[in-house]
Amino acid sequence: MEVDEVVCLPRxxxxxxxxxxxxxxxxxxxxxxxxxxxxxxVMEKEEEQEEEEPLSVLKVLSNPRxxxxxxxxxxxxxxxxxxxxxxxSPSGLTSGTVPYEMIRSRELNAMLGPKGRSGAVDxxxxxxxxxxxxxxxxxxxxxxxxxxxxxxxxxxxKMPDIPMRYIHFEVSNKESYSLDSVGKHGFAMEIGPQPHGxxxxxxxxxxxxxxxxxxxxxCFFNSGTLFEGESVDVFTMIKxxxxxxxxxxxxxxxxxxxxxxxxxxxxLHPEDPLFQTFSGETLRYKxxxxxxxxxxxxxxxxxxxxxxxxxxKRRVVIPTIRVQTEQEQAAHVQELASEExx
Amino acid sequence: MEVDEVVCLPRxxxxxxxxxxxxxxxxxxxxxxxxxxxxxxVMEKEEEQEEEEPLSVLKVLSNPRxxxxxxxxxxxxxxxxxxxxxxxSPSGLTSGTVPYEMIRSRELNAMLGPKGRSGAVDxxxxxxxxxxxxxxxxxxxxxxxxxxxxxxxxxxxKMPDIPMRYIHFEVSNKESYSLDSVGKHGFAMEIGPQPHGxxxxxxxxxxxxxxxxxxxxxCFFNSGTLFEGESVDVFTMIKxxxxxxxxxxxxxxxxxxxxxxxxxxxxLHPEDPLFQTFSGETLRYKxxxxxxxxxxxxxxxxxxxxxxxxxxKRRVVIPTIRVQTEQEQAAHVQELASEExx
Numbered sequence: 148m149e150v151d152e153v154v155c156l157p158r159x160x161x162x163x164x165x166x167x168x169x170x171x172x173x174x175x176x177x178x179x180x181x182x183x184x185x186x187x188x189v190m191e192k193e194e195e196q197e198e199e200e201p202l203s204v205l206k207v208l209s210n211p212r213x214x215x216x217x218x219x220x221x222x223x224x225x226x227x228x229x230x231x232x233x234x235x236s237p238s239g240l241t242s243g244t245v246p247y248e249m250i251r252s253r254e255l256n257a258m259l260g261p262k263g264r265s266g267a268v269d270x271x272x273x274x275x276x277x278x279x280x281x282x283x284x285x286x287x288x289x290x291x292x293x294x295x296x297x298x299x300x301x302x303x304x305k306m307p308d309i310p311m312r313y314i315h316f317e318v319s320n321k322e323s324y325s326l327d328s329v330g331k332h333g334f335a336m337e338i339g340p341q342p343h344g345x346x347x348x349x350x351x352x353x354x355x356x357x358x359x360x361x362x363x364x365x366c367f368f369n370s371g372t373l374f375e376g377e378s379v380d381v382f383t384m385i386k387x388x389x390x391x392x393x394x395x396x397x398x399x400x401x402x403x404x405x406x407x408x409x410x411x412x413x414x415l416h417p418e419d420p421l422f423q424t425f426s427g428e429t430l431r432y433k434x435x436x437x438x439x440x441x442x443x444x445x446x447x448x449x450x451x452x453x454x455x456x457x458x459x460k461r462r463v464v465i466p467t468i469r470v471q472t473e474q475e476q477a478a479h480v481q482e483l484a485s486e487e488x489x
Numbered sequence: 490m491e492v493d494e495v496v497c498l499p500r501x502x503x504x505x506x507x508x509x510x511x512x513x514x515x516x517x518x519x520x521x522x523x524x525x526x527x528x529x530x531v532m533e534k535e536e537e538q539e540e541e542e543p544l545s546v547l548k549v550l551s552n553p554r555x556x557x558x559x560x561x562x563x564x565x566x567x568x569x570x571x572x573x574x575x576x577x578s579p580s581g582l583t584s585g586t587v588p589y590e591m592i593r594s595r596e597l598n599a600m601l602g603p604k605g606r607s608g609a610v611d612x613x614x615x616x617x618x619x620x621x622x623x624x625x626x627x628x629x630x631x632x633x634x635x636x637x638x639x640x641x642x643x644x645x646x647k648m649p650d651i652p653m654r655y656i657h658f659e660v661s662n663k664e665s666y667s668l669d670s671v672g673k674h675g676f677a678m679e680i681g682p683q684p685h686g687x688x689x690x691x692x693x694x695x696x697x698x699x700x701x702x703x704x705x706x707x708c709f710f711n712s713g714t715l716f717e718g719e720s721v722d723v724f725t726m727i728k729x730x731x732x733x734x735x736x737x738x739x740x741x742x743x744x745x746x747x748x749x750x751x752x753x754x755x756x757l758h759p760e761d762p763l764f765q766t767f768s769g770e771t772l773r774y775k776x777x778x779x780x781x782x783x784x785x786x787x788x789x790x791x792x793x794x795x796x797x798x799x800x801x802k803r804r805v806v807i808p809t810i811r812v813q814t815e816q817e818q819a820a821h822v823q824e825l826a827s828e829e830x831x
Binding site for chain 2: 177178180181217278340342343344345346347348349351352398399402403404405408423425426427444446447449450
């Protein structure tokens with residue numbers, strides 16, 4: 148047998164767990180509140196075992212004002228505010244006319260970033276809920292972030308009873324818009340179905356377990372564990388489909404078809420039922436190839452004009468990884484510093 | 490066999506079907522929009538068959554501003570604004586400081602009421618959704634409104650696949666607060682589970698069928714059909730239970746227990762699991778008698794301090810009814826007129 152090449156990656160010293168980025172997605176709100184209470188409790192057990200260089204876990208309630216009003220956002224969607232976060236001047240953002248979430252995104256960038264720089268936290272795990280029947284998903288911008296993909300495989304193995312998928316939004320680093328893009332690595336942990344504004348105990352428990360296993364993995368990784376390469380199914384987002392709408396009023400005129408509702412990640416074939424109009428007519432999928440639907444009938448996407456998203460499923464081979472040795476890490480830091488100077 | 494006494498009740502000439510009383514409960518919003526499109530369509534078939542005195546069906550979008558923002562309400566819950574609607578002076582309600590829903594409730598009272606007077610519509614059917622797993626419920630203030638109870642039995646027979654219950658809120662006519670209290674008869678038709686801000690096709694279809702069967706029944710009744718007496722299960726609301734909360738912040742500290750979640754109308758016994766705290770502890774029901782939970786984990790009731798409501802189940806005997814003859818009706822109208830003069 149050949150020995151595969153081992154990819155050596157920098158230590159993950161600072162991890163951020165964020166909840167309430169959308170103020171009405173309650174699992175993350177209550178989980179982060181709980182983690183903030185537990186100063187030296189279960190979630191940081193590993194930290195105490197690791198005597199040198201403990202793992203720093205930042206627990207962040209991202210959008211307190213939206214949380215207080217139990218709304219997704221106050222002025223604008225916070226999780227779309229991080230695209231050009233670096234190029235914005237701080238001085239222009241103190242007046243009362245600036246959307247609250249623009250100001251808050253700068254605070255979060257100062258806390259967890261700066262995005263794209265060496266000072267940023269190593270990993271951002273941003274907690275979300277969806278009304279769609281998606282189980283637990285990690286959503287990331289990369290299909291070659293070995294840290295995110297290995298964490299995903301770890302969670303899949305540790306939580307075999309929960310349907311779990313890795314969703315890849317093919318967006319360049321420059322165009323990435325979400326809070327998790329502020330970290331060196333990052334993903335959204337999305338769990339559903341759960342109505343926004345509601346906390347279901349099973350969903351909360353799944354999220355708590357997911358976060359615990361993620362932190363465990365980081366500790367294993369930092370302590371030198373070798374993670375074997377393997378292959379992983381990745382769902383790459385291809386396009387969105389809007390609801391049928393009245394051409395004048397823009398009101399929707401159909402709901403997701405009962406045959407499609409709740410069937411996230413089951414292949415949708417050409418001519419399969421897609422919508423049922425409010426007068427009872429069935430509208431069919433007119434695409435040319437079978438694709439995998441997800442975010443089917445997500446509440447927050449009505450206003451974004453998305454009834455569902457469609458993905459292509461691919462198998463990605465991920466390499467064996469381990470943490471860099473101290474020597475490798477020192478060389479890496481020097482390399483990064485010289486890049487930033489340029 | 491003895492012939493039971495037949496109760497003769499006034500004709501139901503004007504019926505109101507209202508949607509969007511809560512702007513984010515979408516089944517009613519889309520159903521009433523659809524009914525407004527169908528000027529002479531399916532829903533008023535009966536009207537055309539009945540040559541004299543056709544049934545007048547008012548279709549009302551109750552809270553257009555809340556609908557536009559896809560929120561339950563703008564300033565205050567419209568469906569709690571109808572208690573003292575009669576005693577309010579119209580002149581005091583034009584200034585900008587008055588909550589929008591207070592103004593709108595007066596408009597609706599002018600359109601469908603006045604509440605408690607002879608000019609009010611005969612029947613109000615107000616369409617609602619809940620995040621709780623309640624199936625289809627009729628919610629009314631009376632357990633002896635034979636019209637509402639016979640409509641309920643008709644719907645139960647016509648829609649055997651949908652779990653259906655009659656909920657009775659024991660509140661005097663004077664204290665009744667909801668839009669449906671404006672009609673001479675009235676009920677809320679509540680269907681769930683459905684996240685607020687989402688339209689699920691199966692829920693929409695059930696509501697459409699429920700409204701159609703209700704209108705059919707009214708036409709049968711008006712045309713002289715005799716409806717046999719029988720007995721009906723009624724759930725009378727006894728009390729509400731709030732979430733456990735932090736004594737300082739008032740934030741909730743537990744979710745509905747997984748064993749109770751989605752088990753609306755299944756008996757809850759003393760010592761059954763009630764909540765699961767966010768740290769993992771089980772809290773149990775400390776009542777003295779088994780009761781029937783409903784509105785379990787309803788999204789909109791977090792702010793009202795209600796995690797679930799509890800009901801007692803009773804069997805109510807409803808009499809045989811038929812519409813009054815023209816002579817009986819004339820006598821009845823005279824009676825009402827002299828009552829109002831007093």
